[in-house]
Amino acid sequence: MSSGMAETELRRARWVRHRKRLALHLPQDSGFCADPFGHEPGASVRMLVLPSDPDQEFLDFTPSLWQSLSQLMDPVTGKSARWGHPRPTSEAALLKSPQTGNSLSRYLAVYRNGAIEVGLGAEAFFESQGRRCFRLVTIVGRLWAGLSTYSALQAGVLSISNPCQVVVGLRCTEGASLGQLNAGWDAHIDEYTPRCLAPAIGLAFTVDCWGESVSIRELAFRIGGWLEDSFGSMERRFLNPSNPDEGSFAAATYGW
Secondary structure (H helix, E strand, C coil): CCHHHHHHHHHHHHHHHHHHHCCCCCCCCCCCCCCCCCCCCCCCEEEEEECCCCCCCCCCCCHHHHHHHHCCECCCCCCECCCCEEEECCCEEEEECCCECCECCEEEEEECCCCEEEEECHHHEEEECCEEEEEHHHHHHHHHHHHHHHHHHHHHHHCCCCCEEEEEEEECCCCCEEECCCCCCCCCCCCCCCCCCCCEEEEEEEECCCCCCCCHHHHHHHHHHHHHHHCCCCCCCCECCCCHHHCCECHHHCCC
16 A cells, blocks of 8 residues: 555544544434534534544634634625634634524534534524425535635634545434525425435535635535435525526525
8 A cells, every 4th residue: 555545544544533523424323413512402414624634633722713713704795704602612612602592503613623613503494394494595604604714714823734524414304305495496395395315414525625726615515415415306406596507605595
């Protein structure tokens, strides 16, 4: 085995180890996508971006880091990304939104090893006709903002080497559908609306060179397309229905 292949295998093994520790390895695993911060009920949607070497813990939660987190911008609206109130933990610098009732709304976490995580709770879904419906536009938009956060921090306080791995997980998906679509798509929920067949779904892919050559929007749309596939839809209903190939996101139906 060449040194390059050996390094690739070691990197993959590190990623798997950390995904297992954070309950984001395989959808069939018991406890897959469980909330790592003890929220109850916890996140139903999670995205984790792992750096090349997640075993290296080097990040201190300095005032400059908290200031950077307070100034994050949302790539869709061009306004401030309102992730929530700052809260340090032993492992992560956490921005946590106020809860809706007894449920978590959302959080952004920056781990000491340079990984970032987005978690969506109550704002990720609603109930219609006795069925759970995941908010497609909100999920794609929030994960887009999370990817943009990783890019911004990497260019500033993190200085993380490539490649990285992007991991997405959803739980409680069996029998659920996608709702909150871009304007112009049929959002009616009935017995013919496509459903997800699996209790949980997961996606993992590698980004070889994170930087100016990588379109954060394309990564977010790739995740959105995977979500549509996973819920039995061949469309891309987070985009403009008149010409989805142009990639016009549903900014009119998206907000914080």
